[in-house]
Amino acid sequence: DVKVTQSSRYLVKRTGEKVFLECVQDMDHENMFWYRQDPGLGLRLIYFSYDVKMKEKGDIPEGYSVSREKKERFSLILESASTNQTSMYLCASSLNPPDTQYFGPGTRLTVL
Amino acid sequence: QKEVEQNSGPLSVPEGAIASLNCTYSDRGSQSFFWYRQYSGKSPELIMSIYSNGDKEDGRFTAQLNKASQYVSLLIRDSQPSDSATYLCAVCDRDDKIIFGKGTRLHILP
Numbered sequence: 001d002v003k004v005t006q007s008s009r010y011l012v013k014r015t016g017e018k019v020f021l022e023c024v025q026d027m028d029h030e031n032m033f034w035y036r037q038d039p040g041l042g043l044r045l046i047y048f049s050y051d052v053k054m055k056e057k058g059d060i061p062e063g064y065s066v067s068r069e070k071k072e073r074f075s076l077i078l079e080s081a082s083t084n085q086t087s088m089y090l091c092a093s094s095l096n097p098p099d100t101q102y103f104g105p106g107t108r109l110t111v112l
Numbered sequence: 113q114k115e116v117e118q119n120s121g122p123l124s125v126p127e128g129a130i131a132s133l134n135c136t137y138s139d140r141g142s143q144s145f146f147w148y149r150q151y152s153g154k155s156p157e158l159i160m161s162i163y164s165n166g167d168k169e170d171g172r173f174t175a176q177l178n179k180a181s182q183y184v185s186l187l188i189r190d191s192q193p194s195d196s197a198t199y200l201c202a203v204c205d206r207d208d209k210i211i212f213g214k215g216t217r218l219h220i221l222p
Contacts, residue, residue: 042214043156043200090155097208098144103155 003027004104006091012110019078021107023091031094032074033101034058034066036087043090049074050097081111114139116203118213126221131188133199133216138182141206145177147186148200150215156200160186191220 007022023032033048035058045058047066055066063085067075074093078085088108092101115138125131133147144163148156162168162175162184174187184203188195201213 040214043212097210098204100146100158100161101202101210103157106155 004091004093004102006089006104006107008107009105010108010110012112013078013081014112015082017078017081017111019081019109019111021076021078021089021091021109023074023076023093023104024072025074025093025102025104026072027093027095027102028071029093029095029102030071031097032068033092033094034064034074034076035090035092036060037090037106038087046076081109083111085109086111114205114209114211116201116211116213118199118201118216120214121217122219123216124219124221125191127191127193129191131191131195131218131220133186133188133201133218135184135186135201135203135213136182137184137201137203137211139203139205139211140179140182142179142182142203143206144204145175145184146202146204146210147173147175147184148202148212150198150200152197159199188218193220193222196220 004025034046035043049068065077090106091104094101117136146161147159150156160175162177168175172189176185198215200215
């Protein structure tokens, strides 16, 4: 079974703080993804990575950066958190781009 | 802009009946199609994937794909209250990018 874990289920931060969200997968998947999910807007892709040290912008990369130093770990960084970044953040991984994506449990981030 | 469209619902179906969920997509070159179920407050989990035209059955679930009409559907037979969730359609386009629909909320009435 594929297991994707995320560092926190719930997180509360203050405006302007630097926030790190971490994702780890244990199935040697090449591809990893970060999404945010908001009511009425669905899943929106922030960044993705097809290989170690490689990253590609998704549909809404502004205000975010990512790091993939090891194959199993993909980190999302909010450089200076803002209230409009309050959301559910979901990490996913897949073996190949067209394959099934497996999701982590999600991190519900609140920025005050 | 490539799109995946779903009716947001809620779709209310009596327990024991067939629930029919529909999805259309804009990229005719799409090759892979997925249905995910998402319970409130939880992350999406894969129900079925389908790659070729026709029907694919797995237990109470049947996925149907019609590439000519750019249409994919999910049928749930003998609907149970535990099937109440949001169902996300996902399509892998010709550029190998997965695009998610916004989901259909399904409510099974006991």
